[in-house]
Amino acid sequence: MVKVSIIGSGNVAQHLIQAFEKSTETELIQVFSRKKDTVSHLIAKEKITNNYNELKEADVYIISVSDNAISKVSSELPFQEKLVVHTSGSIDMTALDSKNRKGVFYPVQTFSKNKPVNFKSIPLCLEIENQDDYTILEKIAKSISDRIYTIDSPQRKSLHVSAVFVCNFVNHLYHIGNEICENSNIPFDILKPLIKETAEKVMLLSPNEAQTGPAIRNDHKTIEAHLAFLTNETQKNIYKIITQSIQENVKKL
Amino acid sequence: MVKVSIIGSGNVAQHLIQAFEKSTETELIQVFSRKKDTVSHLIAKEKITNNYNELKEADVYIISVSDNAISKVSSELPFQEKLVVHTSGSIDMTALDSKNRKGVFYPVQTFSKNKPVNFKSIPLCLEIENQDDYTILEKIAKSISDRIYTIDSPQRKSLHVSAVFVCNFVNHLYHIGNEICENSNIPFDILKPLIKETAEKVMLLSPNEAQTGPAIRNDHKTIEAHLAFLTNETQKNIYKIITQSIQENVKKL
Numbered sequence: 001m002v003k004v005s006i007i008g009s010g011n012v013a014q015h016l017i018q019a020f021e022k023s024t025e026t027e028l029i030q031v032f033s034r035k036k037d038t039v040s041h042l043i044a045k046e047k048i049t050n051n052y053n054e055l056k057e058a059d060v061y062i063i064s065v066s067d068n069a070i071s072k073v074s075s076e077l078p079f080q081e082k083l084v085v086h087t088s089g090s091i092d093m094t095a096l097d098s099k100n101r102k103g104v105f106y107p108v109q110t111f112s113k114n115k116p117v118n119f120k121s122i123p124l125c126l127e128i129e130n131q132d133d134y135t136i137l138e139k140i141a142k143s144i145s146d147r148i149y150t151i152d153s154p155q156r157k158s159l160h161v162s163a164v165f166v167c168n169f170v171n172h173l174y175h176i177g178n179e180i181c182e183n184s185n186i187p188f189d190i191l192k193p194l195i196k197e198t199a200e201k202v203m204l205l206s207p208n209e210a211q212t213g214p215a216i217r218n219d220h221k222t223i224e225a226h227l228a229f230l231t232n233e234t235q236k237n238i239y240k241i242i243t244q245s246i247q248e249n250v251k252k253l
Numbered sequence: 254m255v256k257v258s259i260i261g262s263g264n265v266a267q268h269l270i271q272a273f274e275k276s277t278e279t280e281l282i283q284v285f286s287r288k289k290d291t292v293s294h295l296i297a298k299e300k301i302t303n304n305y306n307e308l309k310e311a312d313v314y315i316i317s318v319s320d321n322a323i324s325k326v327s328s329e330l331p332f333q334e335k336l337v338v339h340t341s342g343s344i345d346m347t348a349l350d351s352k353n354r355k356g357v358f359y360p361v362q363t364f365s366k367n368k369p370v371n372f373k374s375i376p377l378c379l380e381i382e383n384q385d386d387y388t389i390l391e392k393i394a395k396s397i398s399d400r401i402y403t404i405d406s407p408q409r410k411s412l413h414v415s416a417v418f419v420c421n422f423v424n425h426l427y428h429i430g431n432e433i434c435e436n437s438n439i440p441f442d443i444l445k446p447l448i449k450e451t452a453e454k455v456m457l458l459s460p461n462e463a464q465t466g467p468a469i470r471n472d473h474k475t476i477e478a479h480l481a482f483l484t485n486e487t488q489k490n491i492y493k494i495i496t497q498s499i500q501e502n503v504k505k506l
Contacts, residue, residue: 011465067475090467090475108447110465115454123443149443158437159444161479165488166430166444167451168466169495170423175460175503177419184411190376190402191412191419192456194361198420199452201368203445207428212264212363213421214343222320222343226414234498235418241494242422245487250428 002026002140005055007073008064009033011111012087016064016144017042019119025143030056052078060140062087062105063096071095083133089160092153093127102129103137106156107145110167119144125151125159176235208250215246255279255393258308260326261317262286264364265340269317269397270295272372278396283309305331313393315340315358316349324348336386342413345406346380355382356390359409360398363420372397378404378412429488461503468499 004026006013013031017039020028029047032055033039036048049055055078064087065073074084075097084096085103096102104127109117124141126148128134134150141148151159174195178188201210214222223243230236257279259266266284270292273281282300285308286292289301302308308330317340318326327337328350337349338356349355357380362370377394379401381387394401404412427448431441454463467475476496483489 067472090478108443110447110451110454110463112454112458112463112465114462115457117450121446123446125443147443147446151439155437155439157478157482158433159439161482162430162433162439162444163447164466164479164492165426165433167447168464168468168499169491170426170448170451171455171460171463171465172468172495172499172503173418173423173426174455175464176498177415178460180411180415180418184408186404186408186412186415188459190361190378190400191415193374193376193400194363194416194420195423195452195455197370198363198423199448201363201365202424202427202448204368205365206441207424207431209367210363210365210424211421211428212365212424213417215421215425219320225343225410226417229410229414234494234502237494238422238491238498239417241487241490242425245429245491246421246425249487250425 002060002136002143003029003058004140005030005032005058005061006064007032007055007061007077009035009038010064010066011113012107013064014039014042014113015109015111015117015119016062016087016107018116019144022119023143026140029058052076055079059083059136060085060103061100067091071097074100083136085137089156089163093129094153101133103127103133104153104156105137105141106151106159108159108163110171120146123147123149125149125156127152127156173238176238180235209253211246211250213246215243216250216252218247255313255389255396256282256311257393258283258285258311258314259317260285260308260314260330262288262291263317263319264366265360266317267292267295267366268362268364268370268372269315269340269360272397273393275372276396279393282311305329308332312336312389313338313356314353320344324350327353336389338390342409342416346382347406354386356380356386357406357409358390358394359404359412361412361416363424373399376400376402378402378409380405380409426491429491433488462506464499464503466499468496469503469505471500 061084067088070086080099082100084100085105089106093102093104106125108123124145284301314337320341323339333352335353337353338358346355346357359378361376377398
């Protein structure tokens with residue numbers, strides 16, 4: 001069985017631990033966590049270490065730490081010639097220390113501590129330095145997900161920027177919608193079916209086909225009324241710039 | 254059985270026709286459509302008219318036309334003292350002609366022609382001029398949806414602005430994500446699980462709790478790299494303004 005070791009204990013690491021613990025084709029042999037307690041609810045205590053020198057022989061070491069720590073952690077590993085990958089969307093594969101064989105294992109998903117996810121449906125983007133290592137990386141990827149993609153570092157950078165727009169920024173628009181509702185004593189629940197349907201629509205239609213609302217209709221009267229309604233300057237500016245972008249960049253179908 | 258008549262043939266009208274045709278507690282007795290063909294695939298031909306003078310006696314007349322036509326259509330109706338409601342999120346109830354009893358019947362959803370929706374889960378926001386009419390309006394609402402809310406005109410205005418943020422603007426962010434991916438030969442499919450999960454997360458967590466990404470982490474290095482990557486000025490401006498709004502308005506949890 002393929003042996004995997006995870007280095008890190010943050011959100012992504014924790015979700016990976018849970019996914020590998022369920023897998024029957026790979027064995028998660030060890031997790032490195034500075035504070036052992038952070039992951040002790042997810043894996044047997046004897047498999048947790050906080051000492052690099054105690055890391056056991058594995059087929060793949062997955063570094064899942066904050067972006068700015070990846071380089072340092074990879075250079076602190078007390079071994080060489082092993083396959084070491086990171087899980088970041090925004091860091092080049094070359095950031096890993098050259099003493100080991102490099103790769104990337106990037107799950108395109110948003111992870112929060114209190115929200116379980118079905119890992120099987122999460123796209124895993126793989127990149128590899130030596131083509132010989134692809135088979136093993138693909139094998140561990142397939143053991144936890146049904147959606148495997150080969151994505152190089154420049155593509156991954158694009159993908160990560162896209163992910164910021166469709167996830168982080170989208171969530172902030174939910175936040176603004178919530179705030180506007182709260183100010184008028186309207187429950188956020190009333191927006192939830194709309195939020196769900198807006199996401200589900202683009203599973204079937206392109207975002208261009210799915211576009212509705214005053215901006216695409218060029219409904220100046222409603223747009224003016226909305227801008228007059230908004231008293232928060234930041235919200236007003238976001239309203240203006242996205243409305244303008246829809247009018248300039250989306251084809252009226 | 255309560256008798257309903259729909260005046261209009263656009264997206265919302267068409268989805269309402271389908272919902273009422275399924276209902277066993279209300280009878281859709283007639284649809285007014287300038288071009289009879291527009292709705293002839295949804296309802297029996299003898300129930301379609303393009304002449305206001307042919308409108309039969311109904312308990313509720315639902316005007317579902319474009320915002321700027323609501324007033325005119327309501328004043329052209331050749332009867333009085335009837336219950337007449339509109340379906341718009343952004344138009345005051347008072348826009349309806351005073352010769353009839355007024356109300357609003359606003360479904361909070363995004364409707365596209367080629368995407369069926371489950372009407373039962375769509376929030377219906379009701380407003381009424383005479384409290385005596387509330388029972389009948391609620392009755393027809395309950396016959397097609399499980400989620401009924403009483404929302405007055407100022408609240409409905411807030412709700413509509415919120416809906417623009419969480420639906421129309423969110424969809425445009427999907428569009429930008431799609432464009433960035435296309436430019437790097439990455440299939441949009443790779444973003445779909447992320448889009449779905451981002452929506453599903455706020456069914457359980459508040460948008461504040463669900464916020465992830467470089468902005469909330471104050472990860473300046475990634476933000477700078479993303480801004481350097483974006484060559485499209487509009488995309489760059491949207492990136493900047495939403496990042497700033499997250500940093501200024503979202504609590505770090």
